[in-house]
Amino acid sequence: MxxxxxxxxxxxxxxxxxxxxxxxxxxxxxxxxxxxxxxxxxxxxxxxxxxxxxxxxxxxxxxxxxxxxxxxxxxxxxxxxxxxxxxxxxxxxxxxxxxxxxxxxxxxxxxxxxxxxxxxxxxxxxxxxxxxxxxxxxxxxxxxxxxxxxxxxxxxxxxxxxxxxxxxxxxxxxxxxxxxxxxxxxxxxxxxxxxxxxxxxxxxxxxxxxxxxxxxxxxxxxxRPRTRFVADFVGANNLFTGTLRENGVEIPGLGLLPCKAPSEPSADRPVDLAVRPENVRLAPGPLRGTVLDVSFYGGTSRVAVGVEGREEPVLVNVSGAVTVLTGGHVELAWDPEDAVLIPGG
Structure with missing residues (x-):
C-alpha cells in the first residue's frame, strides 16, 4: 500500500x-x-x-x-x-x-x-x-x-x-x-x-x-542497473562502451567481449557492458593485460589490470590472497550471464 x-x-x-x-x-x-x-x-x-x-x-x-x-x-x-x-x-x-x-x-x-x-x-x-x-x-x-x-x-x-x-x-x-x-x-x-x-x-x-x-x-x-549512471555509481564496476553484435559486444580497440544475448535481439546498436569485479576471473579469456596494483583487504584481494586500448584499469576481486605480482601478465574472463547490457552506449 x-x-x-x-x-x-x-x-x-x-x-x-x-x-x-x-x-x-x-x-x-x-x-x-x-x-x-x-x-x-x-x-x-x-x-x-x-x-x-x-x-x-x-x-x-x-x-x-x-x-x-x-x-x-x-x-x-x-x-x-x-x-x-x-x-x-x-x-x-x-x-x-x-x-x-x-x-x-x-x-x-x-x-x-x-x-x-x-x-x-x-x-x-x-x-x-x-x-x-x-x-x-x-x-x-x-x-x-x-x-x-x-x-x-x-x-x-x-x-x-x-x-x-x-x-x-x-x-x-x-x-x-x-x-x-x-x-x-x-x-x-x-x-x-x-x-x-x-x-x-x-x-x-x-x-x-x-x-x-x-x-x-x-x-x-x-x-541489474538500468542506466550507466547507476552501474557506475552503485558499487565498483567495469564499464565498456561498444556495439551489440549477435555473439557479444564489440569494443573499439579490445575486440568482441562476451555477454548473454538479450531477450529481444537487436544487433548493431550502441550499448554499455557492465561487469562487476567479483565476476571477473584471472583465467584465459578475451582480455590480456598487466597487473598494475594488488590490494589485500583480509577476506578479499582487488587486482587492477591495465589493458592496452583502455584508459581505466579492469578491476578484479578475488577471494583471499592472490599470487599474481605487480607487473605480471594475466588474462581476464567472465561468464556471459554475469555481464549486464545497458542501452544507450
Missing amino acids: TLVSVEGVTRRFGDVTALDDLSLEVRQGEFFALLGPSGCGKTTLLRVLAGFDLPDSGAVTLEGEDLLRLPAHRRPVNLMFQSYALFPHMTVEKNIAYGLEREGLPRAEIRQRVGEVLETIGLTSAARRRPAQLSGGQRQRVALARAIVKRPRLLLLDEPLSALDKKVRAEMQLELKRLQHEAGITFLVVTHDQEEAMSLADRIAVLNHGKVEQIDTPVALYQ
Missing part, C-alpha cells in the same frame, strides 16, 4: 533545477532510501516532504491527502537532523519528552511513552544523563527516540549516521533496522553512502541531477 506519492515535483533555485519532474512512491512500513551524489536533489526532496520548502510544481500526497497544503508543524511527518540537534542542558528523557510536552499531552502519557521508547533504544539507565555524557552512538539513539516517540506516519532521516565512526556506524545500521521494525514507522533516509543505503533499505531510489535514475531493491539495483 502506498503511503507517500510524489508526482511530477519540480523545484528550481534561480538557474539551478534541484528537482526535475520527479516522481516516486514510498510504501507503508518500508525502509526507503534516497541515494545519490551531492547536489542530486536528495535533501531538497526531504525538505519538501518535511514542509520546509514548497515545489514550483507537482503534487505530494500522504495516503491520498494533499501534504503540500499542510504547514510543517501539522504534518504527520518527523525529521531527524544530521546534527541530532539535542538540547545540551536537558537530560535524555527531557530531550525525548520535549515534543510531547509541546503538544500538551498528559504527563502520565508522556512518562509512559518516553519510558517505552527508552527501553526500545536500550538507554533506560541513561535517562538522567545529558548529551555531553553520551557517546556518539548513544546521542544518535536519543535523536531517533525523540523522533519516533511522536509516532509519525513518516520519519525522515538526513544522513543519520554520517557523524559516527566506521565501527559504530555498522552497529547503528543494525539498530536502525531493528527500531524501524519495532516502531512500525515508515522510514525515508537520505544518504550518499552506498553501503549504508544497501544495508538499510527495502528499496532505493537513485537520484541524479534532480531525476530518478532507478528505483529497485538493493540486490536488483546492484545486479
Whole structure:
C-alpha cells in the first residue's frame, strides 16, 4: 500500500533545477532510501516532504491527502537532523519528552511513552544523563527516540549516521533496522553512502541531477542497473562502451567481449557492458593485460589490470590472497550471464 506519492515535483533555485519532474512512491512500513551524489536533489526532496520548502510544481500526497497544503508543524511527518540537534542542558528523557510536552499531552502519557521508547533504544539507565555524557552512538539513539516517540506516519532521516565512526556506524545500521521494525514507522533516509543505503533499505531510489535514475531493491539495483549512471555509481564496476553484435559486444580497440544475448535481439546498436569485479576471473579469456596494483583487504584481494586500448584499469576481486605480482601478465574472463547490457552506449 502506498503511503507517500510524489508526482511530477519540480523545484528550481534561480538557474539551478534541484528537482526535475520527479516522481516516486514510498510504501507503508518500508525502509526507503534516497541515494545519490551531492547536489542530486536528495535533501531538497526531504525538505519538501518535511514542509520546509514548497515545489514550483507537482503534487505530494500522504495516503491520498494533499501534504503540500499542510504547514510543517501539522504534518504527520518527523525529521531527524544530521546534527541530532539535542538540547545540551536537558537530560535524555527531557530531550525525548520535549515534543510531547509541546503538544500538551498528559504527563502520565508522556512518562509512559518516553519510558517505552527508552527501553526500545536500550538507554533506560541513561535517562538522567545529558548529551555531553553520551557517546556518539548513544546521542544518535536519543535523536531517533525523540523522533519516533511522536509516532509519525513518516520519519525522515538526513544522513543519520554520517557523524559516527566506521565501527559504530555498522552497529547503528543494525539498530536502525531493528527500531524501524519495532516502531512500525515508515522510514525515508537520505544518504550518499552506498553501503549504508544497501544495508538499510527495502528499496532505493537513485537520484541524479534532480531525476530518478532507478528505483529497485538493493540486490536488483546492484545486479541489474538500468542506466550507466547507476552501474557506475552503485558499487565498483567495469564499464565498456561498444556495439551489440549477435555473439557479444564489440569494443573499439579490445575486440568482441562476451555477454548473454538479450531477450529481444537487436544487433548493431550502441550499448554499455557492465561487469562487476567479483565476476571477473584471472583465467584465459578475451582480455590480456598487466597487473598494475594488488590490494589485500583480509577476506578479499582487488587486482587492477591495465589493458592496452583502455584508459581505466579492469578491476578484479578475488577471494583471499592472490599470487599474481605487480607487473605480471594475466588474462581476464567472465561468464556471459554475469555481464549486464545497458542501452544507450
